[in-house]
Amino acid sequence: MSSIQMPEAVLFDLDGTLFQTESLLIPVHRRVFQTLREEGLYPGETPPVERLLGSLGMLLEHIWEKVMPDGSPEARHRANELLLRYELEELEAGTGRLYPGVPETLRKLRDRGVRLFVASNGLEAYVKEVPRLRGVADLFEGFYSAGEYGTASKTELVRILLKERGIRSAWMVGDRSSDVEAGKGNGLFVVGCDYAGFRSEGELEGADAVVGSFDELDGLLSP
The missing domain is CATH 3.40.50.1000 (HAD superfamily/HAD-like)
Known part of the structure; x- marks a missing residue:
């Protein structure tokens, strides 16, 4: 060059x-939606992780609109909280x-x-x-x-x-x-x-x- x-x-x-990022987000994505289901905030199937990976670079509010367009405002807010929590936990554990x-x-x-x-x-x-x-x-x-x-x-x-x-x-x-x-x-x-x-x-x-x-x-x- x-x-x-x-x-x-x-x-x-x-x-x-x-x-x-995918080396961290694949396990985090799974954990986020498992918790949302356990808390009764998102009864559907876990969306494909490719939606989340394809949204990287956007602001978080726009990411969740794309990842779970059928999710409630409460579910998206909770997903934000869980995403950060699980990302930091996985990073501390050596993931990513x-x-x-x-x-x-x-x-x-x-x-x-x-x-x-x-x-x-x-x-x-x-x-x-x-x-x-x-x-x-x-x-x-x-x-x-x-x-x-x-x-x-x-x-x-x-x-x-x-x-x-x-x-x-x-x-x-x-x-x-x-x-x-x-x-x-x-x-x-x-x-x-x-x-x-x-x-x-x-x-x-x-x-x-x-x-x-x-x-x-x-x-x-x-x-």
Whole structure:
């Protein structure tokens, strides 16, 4: 790949970019719906986990509308609570893994003076605990989540991050259309990640570069 100007900072999506989310969500999804049935909030069959994986990148309220369109507001609210609880329990138990090359590549970028951040539409505790429990939290300068900042879009979240941190040049790295929109909406160079396997066709249209594995990111940067 041809090299590109070194940015001051790189902003990463979490699910499907740094973290191999299906390795955690498959058992969590099963547990959430088992509990909803036990509590009498959702009598139906467990929806296919592919619906949940295909919704990653959305805000949580929109995720549950897609995953269980027939669910009540009470069921969706409870699903939110259970999702976070079970995600953290499973993470603590060792379930879920980063993509190959993530720790090594992040260290290379930081050693080259690049400031690293996470920008995710997820809940605050999840966005902070995944990096901590997988041993890479110390490589990041900050973690920004829709759950913490109450943002209605990733474009807004990234705008807040850039302003708070005084960043003038940055890359947005992610696997969903919301990442492309957030980057372009803030004048950033966008790198699309094409290795998660659960995005929709055409989601990375508009990205300035696309990588097929996380470690290709380092090769994009000029020496």
